[in-house]
Amino acid sequence: MTKGNQNPAFKALGLPRLRLPSRNWCIFWSILGGTIGSIVYDKYQQKHIRTLQMAKLDHLSHAQVPFNMMPRKITVFIAPPPSDYLEETLRVFRKYVKPLLNSAGLDFEIYTEERQGDIRFKVAEDIRTLRREALNPNADDNKSEHSIWNKVSSKLSKSQNTQEDEPLVKMSEKISVKDIIGITLYNKNDEVVREDQLVRSPEDAGGVICIGRGAFKEFMNGIHEGLLGPLEEPVRDEPVVLDSNELKGEKSSIVAQESEFINEEQSRDTSGESLIDPSNELKVIPTATSDEPTKEGEEDDEKPKNKGPLPFIYPEDYANAQLAPELDLSRPILDKNGVPIIYHQPVLVLRQFNLPGFIRTPERLWRFFTKRSQAEYYCSKTENLVLSRKHPMTIKDQELAVEEERDWPKKWVKSAKERNSEWVRPFEFDDRVIRHMWVVNDDVHDEDTLPSVN
Amino acid sequence: MSFLGLGGSPNVSSQAKIQAAEAELDMVTGMFNQLVDICHKKCIGTSYNASDLDKNESLCVDRCVAKYFDTNLKVGDSMQKVGQNGAFGVNR
Amino acid sequence: MDALNAKEQQEFQKLVEQKQMKDFMRLYSDLVSKCFTDCVNDFTSNKLTSKEEGCINKCAEKFLKHSERVGQRFQEQNQLMMQQLRR
Numbered sequence: 067m068t069k070g071n072q073n074p075a076f077k078a079l080g081l082p083r084l085r086l087p088s089r090n091w092c093i094f095w096s097i098l099g100g101t102i103g104s105i106v107y108d109k110y111q112q113k114h115i116r117t118l119q120m121a122k123l124d125h126l127s128h129a130q131v132p133f134n135m136m137p138r139k140i141t142v143f144i145a146p147p148p149s150d151y152l153e154e155t156l157r158v159f160r161k162y163v164k165p166l167l168n169s170a171g172l173d174f175e176i177y178t179e180e181r182q183g184d185i186r187f188k189v190a191e192d193i194r195t196l197r198r199e200a201l202n203p204n205a206d207d208n209k210s211e212h213s214i215w216n217k218v219s220s221k222l223s224k225s226q227n228t229q230e231d232e233p234l235v236k237m238s239e240k241i242s243v244k245d246i247i248g249i250t251l252y253n254k255n256d257e258v259v260r261e262d263q264l265v266r267s268p269e270d271a272g273g274v275i276c277i278g279r280g281a282f283k284e285f286m287n288g289i290h291e292g293l294l295g296p297l298e299e300p301v302r303d304e305p306v307v308l309d310s311n312e313l314k315g316e317k318s319s320i321v322a323q324e325s326e327f328i329n330e331e332q333s334r335d336t337s338g339e340s341l342i343d344p345s346n347e348l349k350v351i352p353t354a355t356s357d358e359p360t361k362e363g364e365e366d367d368e369k370p371k372n373k374g375p376l377p378f379i380y381p382e383d384y385a386n387a388q389l390a391p392e393l394d395l396s397r398p399i400l401d402k403n404g405v406p407i408i409y410h411q412p413v414l415v416l417r418q419f420n421l422p423g424f425i426r427t428p429e430r431l432w433r434f435f436t437k438r439s440q441a442e443y444y445c446s447k448t449e450n451l452v453l454s455r456k457h458p459m460t461i462k463d464q465e466l467a468v469e470e471e472r473d474w475p476k477k478w479v480k481s482a483k484e485r486n487s488e489w490v491r492p493f494e495f496d497d498r499v500i501r502h503m504w505v506v507n508d509d510v511h512d513e514d515t516l517p518s519v520n
Numbered sequence: 521m522s523f524l525g526l527g528g529s530p531n532v533s534s535q536a537k538i539q540a541a542e543a544e545l546d547m548v549t550g551m552f553n554q555l556v557d558i559c560h561k562k563c564i565g566t567s568y569n570a571s572d573l574d575k576n577e578s579l580c581v582d583r584c585v586a587k588y589f590d591t592n593l594k595v596g597d598s599m600q601k602v603g604q605n606g607a608f609g610v611n612r
Numbered sequence: 613m614d615a616l617n618a619k620e621q622q623e624f625q626k627l628v629e630q631k632q633m634k635d636f637m638r639l640y641s642d643l644v645s646k647c648f649t650d651c652v653n654d655f656t657s658n659k660l661t662s663k664e665e666g667c668i669n670k671c672a673e674k675f676l677k678h679s680e681r682v683g684q685r686f687q688e689q690n691q692l693m694m695q696q697l698r699r
Contacts, residue, residue, distance in 0.1 A: 126575070127574065127575045127576040128574045128575070128576065129574060129575055130570055130572035130573070130574055131572065131573060131574065131575055131578055132572065133572070133573055133578070133677035133678070133680045133681045134680070134681070134684060135578065136578075136582070137575050137578060137579060168576075168579075171574070171575030171576055171579065173579055173582070242687065242690075243548060243552070243683075243686060243687045243690050244683070244687060245628055245632060246545055246548055246549055246552075246628060246631055246632055246635065247548070247549060247552045247632070247635055247683055247686070248549075248632055248633070248634070248635030248636030248637070248638065248639045249556075249635075249636070249639060249676070249679045249680055249683045250632070250683065251632060251633070251636045252636070252639075252676060252680075253676075253680055258684060534619070534620045534623075537620060538620060538623055538624060538627065541624060541627070542627055542631075545627070545628065545631050546631070549631060549634075549635045552635075552682070552683070552686055553635070553638065553639070553642070555682055555686060556639075556642075556678070556679050556682050557642070559678070559682055560646070560675065560678055563678075564674065564675075564678055566650050568650070568651070568667050568670035568671045568674060569670070570670065570674075571669070571670040571673035571674055571677075572673075572674070572677065573674065573677055573678060573681065577678075578681065581678060581681050581682060581685065582681075582685055584682075585682055585685035585686060585689060586685065586689060589689040589692075589693065593693070
C-alpha cells in the first residue's frame with residue numbers, strides 16, 4: 067500500500083489509513099509473534115497428545131475391583147541425565163508418564179538415584195535377598211527382632227515385678243488395630259489380593275520403566291549382578307595394598323580416606339567368598355583408589371560417602387559365573403506377596419532429550435520448539451507398557467535408547483571413563499539371564515512382526 | 521506416639537494402666553473414623569453408579585491413607601520441635 | 613510396652629470388645645447419615661423412590677467396602693509405623 071492511496075469510501079467515513087509499520091518493526095513483531103506462536107502451538111500440541119492418550123486409557127481406571135485388590139504396580143527407575151539434575155528427568159516422568167499411569171489406573175513406585183550405582187544396587191540387592199532366603203528359608207527377620215524385644219521386656223518385667231509371679235503379657239502382641247475398629251465386625255476377611263498375583267504368565271505382571279539410558283544400564287547390570295554375582299560383597303582389595311596405604315600414613319588424606327572406606331567394606335563382609343576370582347579384585351583397585359570427581363562437585367570430605375556402591379561382579383566375568391544356584395529359574399520367581407519379581411516384568415526404556423552444551427544450541431532450539439515429538443514418544447511408549455505389548459528380550463535390546471548416548475557431553479563421557487563409570491563401561495547381556503526377560507515394544511506394529519513366544 | 525504400642529511407664533496401678541490403654545484405643549478408633557470420612561470425601565464420587573470401588577478410587581484410598589499417616593508424623597514432629605523451642609511458652 | 617497381668621488382661625479384653633462394638637454402631641449411624649444426604653433429596657412423598665433405594669444400596673455397599681479398604685491400609689501403615697518406632 068503506498069502513501070495517499072486510500073479507498074475514498076473509508077476516507078469519507080473518517081477511518082484512519084491502514085498501513086504497515088516500518089520495516090524494522092515488522093521484522094521485530096513477526097519474529098516475536100512467530101516465536102511465541104510456535105511455543106504456544108507446541109504446548110497446545112503436547113497437551114493435546116497427552117489428553118488423547120489419557121482418554122484412550124481412561125476406561126481402564128474405571129474397571130470395578132474388589133475392595134481388597136491392589137492394582138497392577140509399575141516400578142519406575144529414574145536416573146539424572148549426565149551432568150544435570152535429577153529434576154530434569156523427574157519432570158519428564160511427571161509430565162508424560164505419570165498422567166498416563168494414573169489414567170490407566172496403575173500403581174507405581176519410583177526409585178531415583180543421585181549417584182551412580184544406587185539403582186543397580188537396589189535391583190541386585192532385591193534378588194540377592196531372595197537368594198539368601200532361598201538358601202535358608204528358616205531365617206526370619208522378624209524372629210530376631212522378636213527375640214530382642216522379648217529379652218528387653220523380660221528384663222523389664224524382672225526388674226519391676228519381682229513380687230508378682232503372674233505371667234505378664236504384652237497387650238500389643240495380643241491385639242491389633244483390627245480388633246478395635248468396628249468394620250471388622252462386618253467382614254472378617256482381611257486378605258489382600260494383588261492384581262499382579264493373578265496373572266497367567268509372569269511377564270504379564272507389573273512392569274518396569276527405566277527413564278534414561280543410564281538407568282537402563284544400571285537396571286540390567288543390577289539384574290545380572292543379582293543373578294550372577296556372589297551373595298556377599300567380594301573383598302575389594304588385597305591386604306598388601308591396604309598395608310602399603312597405611313604405611314604411607316598421612317601423606318595423602320584422600321588415599322587414607324579411601325582405604326578406610328575399603329576397610330569398612332571389608333568389615334561388612336562376613337566371609338571371604340570363594341566365588342570371586344582374583345582377576346576381579348585386581349580390576350577393582352583403580353576404581354577404589356582413584357580420585358573420583360563427583361558429578362555435583364561436592365566437597366572432598368564427602369567423597370568416599372558419595373561414591374555409589376561398587377558392583378559385586380563385572381561384565382567380563384558374567385560368562386564364568388554360575389547362574390543363581392539358589393533359585394529355580396525354570397519357574398517364575400515370586401516375592402513374598404506372590405508377585406513375579408521385576409526380573410520377569412516387561413521393561414520399558416525411555417530415552418532422555420536433555421542436551422547440554424553451548425555448541426549444540428541450534429539442536430537444542432530445535433528440540434525446544436518441537437517438544438510435541440517428545441510428548442508423542444513418551445506417551446506412545448507408555449501406552450505400549452500399559453497395554454502390555456511386549457516381546458522377549460534379545461541381545462539386540464542392548465541398543466535400547468542408545469541414541470541418547472550421542473547427546474551425552476563429551477567432557478562428561480571422558481571424565482566418566484576415567485573414573486570407570488558403569489554408564490560408559492562395556493554393557494553386556496548374558497544369554498542365560500535375559501532368556502526370561504521381556505521388553506515393551508518400540509511401537510504398536512512390533513507385535514505383528516514379533517509374535518510372542520508363549 | 522505409639523499406636524497400640526500401649527506405651528506408658530510400668531509401675532503404675534492397674535486402673536491407671538487400663539485407663540491409659542483405653543485412651544489409646546479411643547485415639548485409634550477416632551483416627552480411623554476420621555480417615556474413613558476424609559478419604560471418602562476426597563476419593564469416592566457421590567454418583568453411586570456401582571457398588572464396587574473402581575481402580576481410581578482404590579488407588580486414591582490407598583494413597584490417601586498413606587499420606588494421612590505421613591502428615592500425622594510430620595505434624596507430630598513439628599509439634600515436638602515447637603514444644604522444644606518453647607514457642608508455646610512452656611519452657612520459658 | 614505395657615505389660616498386664618491376667619486379671620488386667622481380662623478386663624482389657626472386655627474393654628476392647630466394648631470399644632469395637634461401639635465403633636461398629638458409630639460406623640452404622642455414619643453410614644445412614646452419609647447415604648441419606650447423598651441419595652435422598654426428594655421430599656415430595658414419604659416413601660423412598662426406587663431410584664433412591666438403588667442409590668442407597670450402592671452407597672451403603674460402597675461405603676462399607678471403602679471402610680474395609682481403609683481398614684486394611686490403616687493396619688499396614690500402623691505396622692509400618694511400629695516397625696519404624698522400634699528401630
